[in-house]
Amino acid sequence: MALDPVTNPYTPGAGQRPALLSGRDQELQDFRARLQRLERGRAAQCTLIVGLRGVGKTVLLNTFGQEAVRRDWVVVEHELTARGDLLATLARVAHQALLELSPPSRWTRATRRAGAILRSMEISYEIAGLSVSLPTADVGDALPASGDPARDVTELLLALGSAAAEHQRGVTLMFDELQFAPIEPLGALVAGLHKVAQRDLPLTIVAAGLPQTRGVLAEAATYSERMFETRTVGALTEADAKRALAEPAADEGVAIADAALSEAVRFTEGYPFFLQVFGDHLWRLASGDRITEDDALRAGPMVREWLDRGFFTFRTDRLPTAQRRYLRAMAELGSHEQASGDIATALGLSSSAPVGQTRDALIRRGLIYSPRLGYAAFTVPQFDDYLRRHFELEAHVPRRRAADDSDG
Ligand SMILES: Nc1ncnc2c1ncn2[C@@H]1O[C@H](COP(=O)(O)OP(=O)(O)OP(=O)(O)O)[C@@H](O)[C@H]1O
Ligand SMILES: [Mg+2]
Missing domain, CATH: 1.10.10.10 (Winged helix-like DNA-binding domain superfamily/Winged helix DNA-binding domain)
Structure with missing residues (x-):
């Protein structure tokens, strides 16, 4: 009898949380420590995850986001694209974070200041769809943005960080696909973070991107390397790769023969996306409650064809x-x-x-x-x-x- 497709535990997709997040314990532990430092008013670097396609950057980013939410941080996320406007994006995520910290009717000093800066940025940079509404008392005294992105972004981040501190909460802004960030506004962002870091405010950035992201950041500001704790994620070790397949199956009462696991690791080289695709095919091929070496040998060519058609071809098409x-x-x-x-x-x-x-x-x-x-x-x-x-x-x-x- 074939295995139940409803309980198939594998997640071959983009950003899909795997049943078991294998081999990323250290990353999570280090991230948690950085949040704890910020919560105690100490300095901590921002977080950068880099790696090839399909190694689990987005999944890790989301896991960090969930960890921050669990600790009652305000988390706002955004995925950059080749055509995006980073300055407008920053204003939007900052606005969203501000509203999550507190509704405008209850804004106090620092929140008001952040709102006023956003309002003036909205006007001077003609940012569409922001619609900052200030508490009535503040309308009219919005601080004019200087028109210099680095200065304005710095003011904005300082105000947002102060607003967070005022509400005794932290704010995490998350950016996926950071390699797409245009150099100049990225430089403005890093300059702003630099000032935030000097005041130990509970505001941090978590970003993910392809390996070239490091070069993009270095070009944006020479000191960016020091602003980020960078972690390169890649293929899982053999033991972690085997766990990524075996544990989710075991949770569904299905055992995978060690020879089948070895074949899967050999084939996928431990790359997370490939592992999920392989697991998915194993599940479809297997019968009974045991996945055998023979299933793995049969899965190989099918996985190859599936990846060729779905993952590789559209990149060369x-x-x-x-x-x-x-x-x-x-x-x-x-x-x-x-x-x-x-x-x-x-x-x-x-x-x-x-x-x-x-x-x-x-x-x-x-x-x-x-x-x-x-x-x-x-x-x-x-x-x-x-x-x-x-x-x-x-x-x-x-x-x-x-x-x-x-x-x-
Ligand atoms: N630590 C892990 N253990 C097991 N599976 C994982 C792990 N991390 C990610 N995956 C799986 O790998 C696949 C790719 O994950 P994700 O989309 O996060 O990669 P990515 O690095 O963001 O890729 P891209 O560069 O294409 O955006 C998903 O199917 C996900 O379920
Ligand atoms: Mg991704």
Whole structure:
């Protein structure tokens, strides 16, 4: 008899909380300690989670959010996009946090000041959809925003932090996909946080993003590295990966043979999203109340096909030929970071100059990033394997002959 699809404990998706959050205890413990410090009026760094696609950044971010809520913090979250306006976003999340701290009718000194700053930012930056309504007594004396984002954001964060302190609560602002943040407003945000940190106010930022986020932050402000406690999350260790599959099944009364777990870990290399997909297929294939090695061996090719169709193909589907060739050349060299010169050689070139734009376009798409100067690496695990299986290695064709070279 097949296993009950209703009790299938696996969660292959984006940001879906797994039945067991495996291997992230230390991260959670450290985050809790930072909240506790802030609650006691001590300084603590902000939190940054970085990692490849599908390693569980969003899930961890949400777990941190739940922990903060449990400790009675105000938590407001936002996912950035390539086209978003960070300044407007900041104003919106700050406004939301302020309203959660207290309704305008009961605003006191610091809350009023934060409200007034938001109102003036709404006007001077023409932020749509904010509609800050000030208590009647305050209308008219809204402080004019300076028009300098760094100054205005600093004032806003200081006022929000003071408002939180006044209400004896903490505020956590959470940003997912921080790699999309434009440099200038991000610099304003970091400058504001810098001032908040100097006053030990109970306001903190928790952010997640692809590995390039660190570079984006460093470009936004030289001291950002010190403002954030950065944790790189990645594949789970073998033991944690096995637990991620075995424990949720055991909770449903289903045992998984150790050989099946080993096969799943070998196949997925411990990447959380791949593990969930593998578990999901095991559940569908198994019969009785035991998942066997044979089930795992049969699951492999099905998982491969499912991932190829769902996870990888849409990343290469509409890619201009030059970009696809570049990725394919990278894949030829393996899964690790590669020197631009070596990629050029694989493309049949004697220098990387002709493919510089192609490389930049791929970075903008978020498919690769530069872990250090002159190197490129994939942001998607096992992407190299997919590319090698699906595309032939081809030489670079100069732009004047290629119809569809790198896009903008
Ligand atoms: N610690 C974990 N243990 C088991 N499964 C996990 C863990 N973390 C995440 N997952 C699972 O992995 C998948 C990916 O998680 P999530 O969406 O948080 O990744 P992500 O890093 O945010 O990916 P992306 O970069 O694409 O946004 C989900 O199916 C989730 O259930
Ligand atoms: Mg995510």
